[in-house]
Amino acid sequence: MAVVAEVQEEAQRPPAHEEPQRPAMNQVGLWLFFFSESFLFAALAIARFVLAGTDRPEELNQGLGLGITSVLLLSSLTAYRAESAIAQGDRANFTRNLLATILLGLVFVFGVGAEWITAEFDVSEPYGTAFFSMTGLHATHVISGVVILALVYRLALRGHFSAESHWGVEASVKYWHFVDVVWVFFYPILYLMTW
Amino acid sequence: MTRLTEKEHGGQVVRPTLRMAALVRTGWLVFLTLLTLVILEYVLFLVLDSNLPLMVAMNVADAALIMYFFMHVTRIWRRKESA
Numbered sequence: 396m397a398v399v400a401e402v403q404e405e406a407q408r409p410p411a412h413e414e415p416q417r418p419a420m421n422q423v424g425l426w427l428f429f430f431s432e433s434f435l436f437a438a439l440a441i442a443r444f445v446l447a448g449t450d451r452p453e454e455l456n457q458g459l460g461l462g463i464t465s466v467l468l469l470s471s472l473t474a475y476r477a478e479s480a481i482a483q484g485d486r487a488n489f490t491r492n493l494l495a496t497i498l499l500g501l502v503f504v505f506g507v508g509a510e511w512i513t514a515e516f517d518v519s520e521p522y523g524t525a526f527f528s529m530t531g532l533h534a535t536h537v538i539s540g541v542v543i544l545a546l547v548y549r550l551a552l553r554g555h556f557s558a559e560s561h562w563g564v565e566a567s568v569k570y571w572h573f574v575d576v577v578w579v580f581f582y583p584i585l586y587l588m589t590w
Numbered sequence: 591m592t593r594l595t596e597k598e599h600g601g602q603v604v605r606p607t608l609r610m611a612a613l614v615r616t617g618w619l620v621f622l623t624l625l626t627l628v629i630l631e632y633v634l635f636l637v638l639d640s641n642l643p644l645m646v647a648m649n650v651a652d653a654a655l656i657m658y659f660f661m662h663v664t665r666i667w668r669r670k671e672s673a
Contacts, residue, residue, distance in 0.1 A: 472621040587635040
């Protein structure tokens with residue numbers, strides 16, 4: 396009887412191509428994580444305007460700001476290429492682009508470090524409080540992104556991941572892009588916006 | 591080590607090298623658009639006394655490009671979970 400019931404159930408089920416689309420739970424979890432993180436970054440961005448309006452010190456290194464932003468955007472391109480490559484089963488291209496992403500991430504972190512060392516404003520000033528908080532929290536995320544990508548790279552060298560199974564790569568690369576999206580807002584808020 | 595297999599895409603079998611080339615081209619186009627927007631933001635900072643509304647609009651465009659093309663936000667609705 397159980398077999399008959401199963402067959403009847405199978406017969407009543409719509410064909411696969413007619414099944415309603417459902418969100419993949421791993422994707423939903425990751426996007427919810429990004430959503431919750433975005434509140435933290437938004438709070439810091441609002442604090443910047445509350446503390447210092449759109450004021451900024453004249454001695455802010457605009458060239459360095461533009462430079463590190465370009466580096467982070469380029470790292471998003473290499474991360475995208477790494478993910479695309481493993482999705483096609485192209486392991487050589489995958490590991491090469493993953494390594495490039497890690498190196499570009501480190502360049503960004505060193506750029507932020509240089510900005511911190513050479514900054515002629517103090518953390519006790521309203522703008523300084525906002526600047527060091529925002530860049531500090533963001534840089535922490537970049538560093539954690541670099542560590543995650545380095546772990547993925549190590550696993551890739553040991554033969555993990557394939558065209559059929561690469562959720563680890565996809566999730567870590569998405570995290571990297573999220574960190575890029577945050578900087579896309581932080582850069583003008585700290586360096587460029589005027590009112 | 592390189593392993594490329596043919597896959598179906600929209601009912602047609604697409605050669606992986608062509609598919610990869612298309613993905614790479616999309617990646618470069620998005621990156622160059624983002625870079626142009628960031629440079630434009632810097633130019634706006636230099637020439638305008640009040641740039642906040644324009645800057646916010648451009649930032650939203652930047653974020654939308656990254657989320658759509660690089661983060662594949664629409665894939666959240668795909669049927670199968672990847673392993």
